[in-house]
Amino acid sequence: MKANSQAFIGFAAFPLSTFTSDTAVRQVTTVLRAEQLKTAELLCLSNVLGRPRGGLPGYPSQERAADIGKQMQEFHVSIHGPYVISLTTTEKGKLRTSRAHMTRCLHIADAVGATHVTFHAGSRQGGTAVKTRVKERLLQIMAKAEGEGINAVPAPEVAGKIAGFGNFEDTCTVASEAGCLFCWDFAHDFARGGDVTTESGILRRLELIEQNIDLSRWRLPVHLSGIVAGRRGEVRHAPLEGGSNVPWKLFLSVLREQRFLDKVSIVCESKSEEANGLDFRVKEALLLKSFIESGRIEKDYQSAQPSLSQFFTSKTKDNQKD
Numbered sequence: 001m002k003a004n005s006q007a008f009i010g011f012a013a014f015p016l017s018t019f020t021s022d023t024a025v026r027q028v029t030t031v032l033r034a035e036q037l038k039t040a041e042l043l044c045l046s047n048v049l050g051r052p053r054g055g056l057p058g059y060p061s062q063e064r065a066a067d068i069g070k071q072m073q074e075f076h077v078s079i080h081g082p083y084v085i086s087l088t089t090t091e092k093g094k095l096r097t098s099r100a101h102m103t104r105c106l107h108i109a110d111a112v113g114a115t116h117v118t119f120h121a122g123s124r125q126g127g128t129a130v131k132t133r134v135k136e137r138l139l140q141i142m143a144k145a146e147g148e149g150i151n152a153v154p155a156p157e158v159a160g161k162i163a164g165f166g167n168f169e170d171t172c173t174v175a176s177e178a179g180c181l182f183c184w185d186f187a188h189d190f191a192r193g194g195d196v197t198t199e200s201g202i203l204r205r206l207e208l209i210e211q212n213i214d215l216s217r218w219r220l221p222v223h224l225s226g227i228v229a230g231r232r233g234e235v236r237h238a239p240l241e242g243g244s245n246v247p248w249k250l251f252l253s254v255l256r257e258q259r260f261l262d263k264v265s266i267v268c269e270s271k272s273e274e275a276n277g278l279d280f281r282v283k284e285a286l287l288l289k290s291f292i293e294s295g296r297i298e299k300d301y302q303s304a305q306p307s308l309s310q311f312f313t314s315k316t317k318d319n320q321k322d
């Protein structure tokens with residue numbers, strides 16, 4: 001048995017909408033099988049509610065989602081919710097739309113057999129009031145979903161922009177308090193200046209995860225990619241070997257040593273300015289897989305851009321807009 005047999009690795013697979021073709025599904029399942037990748041995130045990023053109009057993608061029917069799920073049943077599948085969702089907003093209309101999308105995504109997630117719906121919680125920083133707001137809204141979403149017999153849970157993602165909700169600690173503890181999951185976007189955590197460039201920083205996070213998330217029920221969702229970081233955090237996603245030098249080898253090494261590889265499910269979200277086709281996404285995911293398979297431990301991390309650290313200590317004003 002290979003040393004990595006418990007590592008679930010995959011990539012952002014395809015948009016899941018009224019337009020999803022069986023060909024698109026088959027392309028992805030074929031390559032996942034061929035490369036022995038185990039995870040796929042299906043993207044509802046720009047889906048609209050109600051009847052799709054003007055060429056915009058809508059949500060697939062429950063039947064269609066179940067059919068796609070059947071084709072992917074040997075994989076660990078998750079859904080990425082639309083960008084319009086905000087649980088930090090103070091606008092009633094926006095909140096109503098956000099809840100409607102969340103409910104829809106959770107139903108679709110259940111139909112495809114997905115464990116969770118990854119989403120960006122919103123564009124405010126994690127002061128106590130904002131954190132409480134996110135927690136209460138998550139609790140309401142969880143209660144509604146449970147009442148409807150839904151097993152999938154929301155998973156707010158660690159935000160890449162410093163002005164976004166939230167940092168690692170806030171996102172992890174808010175998920176714990178709501179009884180759901182969160183998605184540890186490692187590149188986002190890095191871009192907003194989180195302590196992930198040292199082994200001790202990563203260890204502290206693993207400890208927090210074990211204290212707050214029921215790992216006997218779920219694998220913790222992880223996003224991993226390269227990223228370009230700036231003064232305000234994330235600028236854009238990048239290839240693993242590019243951008244601002246995300247310490248992904250250090251990360252995987254610590255996960256291996258702590259026997260954490262079988263407690264996470266890693267979705268590679270690398271992007272390139274040249275090409276983001278299936279080939280590119282597979283190649284990036286395979287970089288992660290082959291590093292794990294190599295059994296290498298690499299812990300000395302040198303930032304490619306030492307000047308970056310000065311951004312991390314500078315105070316950035318909260319962006320209070322949604």
Ligand SMILES: [Zn+2]
Nearest residue numbers: 157185223269
């Ligand atoms: Zn992400």
